[in-house]
Amino acid sequence: MAQPEHQLPVDLFIDLDRSGPVPLYHQVAKRLEQAIYEEILPSGARLENEVALGQRLGISRPTIRRAIQELVDKGLLVRRRGVGTQVVHGKVHRNVDLTSLFEDLQRTGQKPETRILSAETEPANETVVEALGVEVGSDVLHIKRLRSADGAPIAILDNILPADFIDLEIEALQSHALYQLLRARGVTLRVAKQKIGAREATATEGELLAVRKGGALLTMDRTAFDSSGRAIEYGQHVYRPELYQFEITVVDR
Amino acid sequence: MAQPEHQLPVDLFIDLDRSGPVPLYHQVAKRLEQAIYEEILPSGARLENEVALGQRLGISRPTIRRAIQELVDKGLLVRRRGVGTQVVHGKVHRNVDLTSLFEDLQRTGQKPETRILSAETEPANETVVEALGVEVGSDVLHIKRLRSADGAPIAILDNILPADFIDLEIEALQSHALYQLLRARGVTLRVAKQKIGAREATATEGELLAVRKGGALLTMDRTAFDSSGRAIEYGQHVYRPELYQFEITVVDR
DNA sequence: TTTGCGCGCTTGTCCTGACAATAGTACCTA
DNA sequence: TAGGTACTATTGTCAGGACAAGCGCGCAAA
Structure with a gap:
């Protein structure tokens, strides 16, 4: 029943720019989002846990958490304590935002x-x-x-x-x-x-x-x-x- | 032009429950929200800065930040780097949420x-x-x-x-x-x-x-x-x- | 067979500390 | 007087660590 954990290829995260103006957490969030849209992370897939993900990418847990939170707020991911983070089933659609x-x-x-x-x-x-x-x-x-x-x-x-x-x-x-x-x-x-x-x-x-x-x-x-x-x-x-x-x-x- | 800084009475925050199940940041957010609705913090008022606020309440800055963020997400507060945090002008109204x-x-x-x-x-x-x-x-x-x-x-x-x-x-x-x-x-x-x-x-x-x-x-x-x-x-x-x-x-x- | 208990896994909360980036202001200079 | 420059105040980002709480599973006991 439980979805298998998905090990993301590290390649997805190689060229993170630590000196540029774009925050790290946002870069990570964007890459995760991309992975979801390209179904590298398919519907219902379980992510690696935050600690492991952070270590693998050389990023602290707060930063990883914030990246994930960004996608939770967008309705792409769902978190459950004790269980993990999963991709929401079902088609995604763009949101009402501050564009005209x-x-x-x-x-x-x-x-x-x-x-x-x-x-x-x-x-x-x-x-x-x-x-x-x-x-x-x-x-x-x-x-x-x-x-x-x-x-x-x-x-x-x-x-x-x-x-x-x-x-x-x-x-x-x-x-x-x-x-x-x-x-x-x-x-x-x-x-x-x-x-x-x-x-x-x-x-x-x-x-x-x-x-x-x-x-x-x-x-x-x-x-x-x-x-x-x-x-x-x-x-x-x-x-x-x-x-x-x-x-x-x-x-x- | 700039709104005066508003010193919140400490009384508003006295009975924070550190052991209960309700997160600290949410307790703080609720109190701030209350203060806005009661116009203790009037439209356009500037809040104390995060560091000072944290010290006065005996709460770390990340926790204060998270409380403030909650109200920013609700559209009650606006932040500007280098300037401070202000109450949004204009009437507030309830949001679409996950209630029926x-x-x-x-x-x-x-x-x-x-x-x-x-x-x-x-x-x-x-x-x-x-x-x-x-x-x-x-x-x-x-x-x-x-x-x-x-x-x-x-x-x-x-x-x-x-x-x-x-x-x-x-x-x-x-x-x-x-x-x-x-x-x-x-x-x-x-x-x-x-x-x-x-x-x-x-x-x-x-x-x-x-x-x-x-x-x-x-x-x-x-x-x-x-x-x-x-x-x-x-x-x-x-x-x-x-x-x-x-x-x-x-x-x- | 079913119920209950314990344990490990994972996210949630909270703290401390440090430095960067930005906005506004005061001041100095041409 | 006008324009730029340096300083200060404040939020933004990031790291690392510690403990709490909830969930699921396996195992033992009834």
Whole structure:
């Protein structure tokens, strides 16, 4: 019944770069992940124990543990005290993370296009004040975009940013993701809080997304924060459900 | 501009139980979380540095770090090297985790009710074979339930479990969550992979959920795995979007 | 045959210590 | 005044070690 232990070839770990900027534990995690995807470590396989693995690779146990933890958090591995660490059965799928729809589409080989519907500076309404934590009535940048891939409209993106971004180059949004522009300005998003739901399409939305009025739409509201904890972006997005879904891996700790 | 450092009262940490079964780092994390919710640590506040905090509490730095990490993963704190750790601005909300809808409703003070629509043993179809990793044509338990809260129907839950669960007490499902029953059998779910989408209601679904045919529904497909990585449950759920949404916090690491 | 006990294996927790990398600030200089 | 440089504070990474706790298996006893 118990799966046999899998001895990983040392080759997988030879060129670990101890001086470079990439942390050791992350290098190890990446190699393990690769081994899982290539089924060198097949579904259900048991890993060598942490101590042995560490010794064989010349790496301390905390570092090995942290590498393994990274994959546990991704839902690729499962640990049991007294037993060992095993590869989770079943297909893996990519997770919701802090990349945008734009980058999502790029990665899956589709060609994302963006049409800017409007971009205006306006006073913040109550919802925005609540979400971004800005002053009541202060100016915010309000951008509406239509995102398509391979010619088919996928989503309407409605984004609001605080006053210091009113000088954002709107034209650049046609070929770049909003998050890419923010990164270029030195802003890195670290935390996002999202609500995912559904509702029926309005007439305008139906027209833009080529869906009949009243058809089902997937919705996502998000507030994103930078590394100092400040709210940077509030977005209300609607997606055509046949063309986009959210994939999430949940891990109990 | 920089937020003042917040000196936490030591009282918050006095009765840490070093001998009990609850890990120290988790006790510390809980106390910190409490302090954030009670706004003893207000939005944007800067924490004491890790070394000092550790010394004051008589706890080593790795333990303090792990406690803080727990809250970073929850989206409550943000760290910056060279700067410090700060409380994230903006309201916090609960996360999608490995609890079920039933427990969700209970926690928010609603009274969940379950009507069993059907519960049958049947051969696995292709989708199920793919999701659960069982043999083609082998028997599986197929349960359909209607979940309501305070009298209003919220969701249709369609669940499939492998053959070893065919002796599950169906009646118990009327007053307990599926996950509770599984736990009682010694099965602990550790990882779940979910897809969240939307679609239009069928006539049957509309009738059950008091929605018009064609109305928008929120959908969630999930495969859950136990601590040995084996697939335990495959579920296809549909929710009335006005009554249920998914809340997710995403953290970049 | 079944139950219970003990033992070894493996992960979980916690500690100490050291050095690296980064951000912000104060200061010095052109 | 402006710009760069050095310093300090703080988190990030990594090592090594010790003991605790849970799980499974074999063996002995009932």
